[in-house]
Amino acid sequence: MTAEAAPETKEPAAGEEAPPASAAPAKVPALWVAGVVAFVGLAELVLHVGQVSARDPGADYATLAATVRKEQKSDDLVVFAPLWTDPVGRQAFGDLATLDRAAFSDVTRYPRAFEVSRGGARHPDLLSFRVEAEEHAGDLTLRRLVNPAPETIVDDLLRHVGAGLEVSRHHASGKDDVCPFTAGGAQAGPWDPSRPAQYYGCPGASVGVIVLVDAGYRPRRCLFAPPFGGSDALRLRFHDVTFGKAIVGHHGLHRVHEQQKTGAPVSTAFGVDAETPDGKIAERELGRVTHREGDGWTGFRVEVPPALVGQKGDLFADVTTAGASRYYCFEATTR
């Protein structure tokens, strides 16, 4: 079956331009239209050539790494800006890009920072730092930044992992099941937090220093301390801690757990063994901090009684949650 042919229309011969789509008479655009089009095309060309011809900053990173290597102290922070340049910077800076620096938990503890900037970018966490000196190499700028209000660290609890930390499942009855410290080798896959090479093997959980991804997709070096859930606490007893005026730290959940927003909060109670008026030794809670899903990587501060300041002693942290276990991680210092 064939339908009737379409009504005959006069069509241009091959190679001719078609008449305009509208029935209205064709209007020739003004010359400036062609000028604008050509200008945009050429401007895009110039921009593109300029962008892809930028010189490889590899040698410049090496130059600045040499400067930092000469000047740096162990308590200096080294960062790269913008954030996407971080892998390139860490490769170029080699052993200067330590885990502590790459996954810093806060900037208040650093009196000084080296910021390696590409294209003038600033690191978002260091905007309050004062620029003390700058050195340029190609498109890179090395800024020596000074923290206007650095906090002095008295003790860092992460440094106690190993001989200075005992981990146990602390039952409500007061009984402790010790989680043995093991150097069993790391275990890591793509998603869930890794088990570090040295860890405390608790039932259903490994406690140790890891790098966690926080809710803002930033790496944080911290003590992975997933609570058991229910009434039992994950007890971390830090030995011979030198106390300052406060326990200052940060805590958070793995970003996946942080985003679920369905789980129970995680509480960490810090305490010490103290002598009671009748001469017995009893546990005394110094303070409790709570993390709720969605809070992100947040800071906390627990005041220490004046009598303890400058003293050495055991500090315990009981990590609990009423619900199912969470990928909880924290770091703490005494200051």
Next chain:
Amino acid sequence: MRDTTRVDHGIGLGIAAAYVAWLYRTARTLGFSRDESFYFDAAGRYAAWFHMVANHQKGATERATIDQFWSTNHEHPSLVKSLFALSWMIFHEKSKYIADSSQALRLPGMLMGGLALYVTYLFGVRLFSRTAGVAGAAALALMPQVFYHAHLACFDVAAMAMWALCVYAYFCATEKRTIGWALWAGVTYGLLLETKHNAWIMPAVVLPHALYTYRSAGPFKGIQRFPLPVLAMAVLGPLVFVGLWPWLWNDTEARIREYAAFHLNHEYYNMEYFGRNYNGPPSPPSYAPVMIAASVPTVTLVLFALGLTGFFRRLLVERVRDAAAFVRRLGPPAGGYFAQLPESGEVLLFLALMAPIAVFFLPKTPIFGGTKHWFPAYPLLCVFVGHGFDQAVRAFRSRFSRLQPGVPEALLGLAVFTAPALETAHSHPFGISAYVPLVGGTRGGATLGFNRQFWGYTTEGLASFFQSTMKPGESVYIHDTTMGAFQALQNEGRIRPDIRGNAWSISDADYAIVHHELHMIESEVNIWTAYDTAHPVYVLEHDGVPFISVYRRRK
């Protein structure tokens, strides 16, 4: 409106052939993506079934046999994967004409890229001019992100080509009003359904367009007054869809429901946009327009805007004049009310380019595909680009009328298309990360927090590092690259065959790589913990932007 001639088909095919040749020549330096590895696998299964059929083996059409071979990857229709399989059988397995298995598997995808250009050209010629056709096809060829996807044994460029082909066939059917064109429109819709589920939004194009076009009989008589192409698409489309997909030959209704449910309830993968990771609803409504502005060459979009001006004048400005005349009771404007309406073809172009994009304004539409999921809009967008170019040439010619014919086109073409051509060439093989100079190129995209890559396809870029650094038999955790893709790289000698790929365990491998995407930092920090270092031994970069970091496990 002009018809196409043999010369036009020759020009269109020439443009398509040149593009396919460019894709073919550059394909070997482009590593395999995750999804390609799944489709390679599916194509292998389908090829085995084709062998059964070709050899008249008993039971090939029985349900158990069909399910054995066609259940693989049944979340996507089979047409394109069947083409991968047939290409592999003909050009690699049988004739050995193509040495690399992957090249034969990818060839249909490249041809689809060529088809999209061919249809774009024809559309431009029919609606505007030969100059518009050439410019439109060139604009489509010179989109860096399209260029990347056009290499792949995947569906997105095929969906783009089939969408354009279907729209073109439907357009011709509405113009010619013949049964033949109506039937062809129905068949092409079936092919589109059999390519990808983008086809489901085609009714949003043809139904309003049919209402617009068939609202009055015009010069047509009899059966020509009825929207036969729509009817043909409604009837033939599903028949072709089911007929070409053996998995649907049994339990048809239930399986179509399963297929639809998979896509209507698709999980949300991760996608970075302005530094934020989206892996669930609501999707940002600004995503599609911002990504188009950031990834389609700016001059192309300027030409598009120019090409649209006439359409918008007829669609909106003339309506305002009508309304003003009515309100002031001046009587109808010259020619009467609604005298100047957009042409049917323009309306179709506009609907067909807006529909695939409009979906991304819905809060539940996932954005994980980046730009590729609205590729079907691009051929139609490029027809307007061609018209815009044509307008600019006419403006140029009106002032410099003494120039030889072709000279204005050539001069303006150079000014306009050199940048997109260089951007496209430079983007390879990192096409997904290609952003336009206006936003700072690849570095600008990284600074703005746009997606840099997905599918783990950049691993081939580590070949020289592996070659020079890894000891025989050492292993590497391959992160987002699938084992299938890694093994395909090794089978074709692109990566040293003795290296042991490890898809799951960072801690058991000697080296670990991480493909940099915002959410992939989860894997990177696991490497830091397991290897006790944050120092990559190698970083694969493009324009100074890191794509892969390689870590070595401490002994």
